[in-house]
Amino acid sequence: MKLSELSEQSGVSTATIKYYLREGLLQPGRRITATQAEYGEEHLRRLRLVRALIQVGRVPVSTTREVIAALADDSLDQHSRIGVAVEALPHAPLPEEDDPATERARHEVAKLFEQLDWDDSRGAGPSSPAYGTLVTAVAALTRLGYPCGIEELLPYARTAAQLSVTELDLVARFPDEERVEAAVALTVLYEPVLLSLRRLAETDESGRRFMST
């Protein structure tokens, strides 16, 4: 496959593919001559993954490079590669320190994690960037006077735990060498699925309750 054919197959412009090559998101093709290179199915697949992460998952290009690198890092075991890939994903800004709302948020989140038995031993603890995002969001809600103590958070956490079991069952169906990519793709691409279903469910429920007809 020539670059222009790769472009046709994927629907991504040649200019953008060249950009991804430059940024290291795609391995260079096998050079045939000084002005031609050969790309294969694995390039097409990688390109589709990259596109999906960037456009659907809103993952920044530089982050995508890190995620892609973690996929192939043989020095890590499966769990660590998944961890590295997922930790690289975008997160909200870190919580503002020296702020009473942040203090309260930290406290509630800590209680939550104790109850769930989540901690850094498996990577799901305060050292994870997702933990910071959670504290930031809870602090923002607190500051605005909306309830989000442990009673409100627990149902969300239990829901998240359920989803994660379902998703990892799905990941486990794949052979070893495809698992890390599957974990990343499902983590990132099920996010918009979950969020849009939630918004649609809320719209429906809000209609049932508050629609005036």
Place this chain on the structure above:
Amino acid sequence: MKLSELSEQSGVSTATIKYYLREGLLQPGRRITATQAEYGEEHLRRLRLVRALIQVGRVPVSTTREVIAALADDSLDQHSRIGVAVEALPHAPLPEEDDPATERARHEVAKLFEQLDWDDSRGAGPSSPAYGTLVTAVAALTRLGYPCGIEELLPYARTAAQLSVTELDLVARFPDEERVEAAVALTVLYEPVLLSLRRLAETDESGRRFMST
């Protein structure tokens, strides 16, 4: 409160507050003299909401303006104001047409909605931007060969429906005039909560299954 005091109270720089004023995200303060204006608690509250939407919820400035406008639009009923506000929120690009993966995705999503009894009559149908986001994400997963037919989507949809009931119970606790803001704030700010809990749950579950120690 002077602008500089509003800045101190909120932790937002005066330059940024001025920018938000110019962009219509904040009402101008009451002019005291030619060079001074007085801001009140409601400005502080609004500023905190705007900041949370932009920084924590990643809502673009122009969208935030629309959302803010919908909050105060007396010509709409509660459900419609919530609808306008939520529809303005950011979404993935619309699905690529003339594409087999998109076709399949549309079909699966249509079946799902039939089974859930969701449609445009309450706003949760194909005309909603969230519907397009869902189709785009399902198409991307399909293209990569990951399963996301109705069996996979249904549990997510049921989960989303449960969450929406919980959230609207929470919204219903607020008095009428605060409900639309509550709905918007909870919709947007619980998103990072849900996503970070999901990522943490996945990390934990992945550790339980794949960690090599």
Place this chain on the structure above:
DNA sequence: CATGTTTAGATAGTGCCACTCTCCAATGAA
């Protein structure tokens, strides 16, 4: 084989966005 088109790769430029800087005249504080 002559000639016009296409190719891969490098460099520079574009458009958007969320601020941020600089300037100003009017003002308040010492």
Place this chain on the structure above:
DNA sequence: TTCATTGGAGAGTGGCACTATCTAAACATG
């Protein structure tokens, strides 16, 4: 009186994801 501060307006900045232009080599066609 003197001088730092204020609110407002406009231009400028930095980051990001492309996108357009250029060039030398090489393929395609008559």
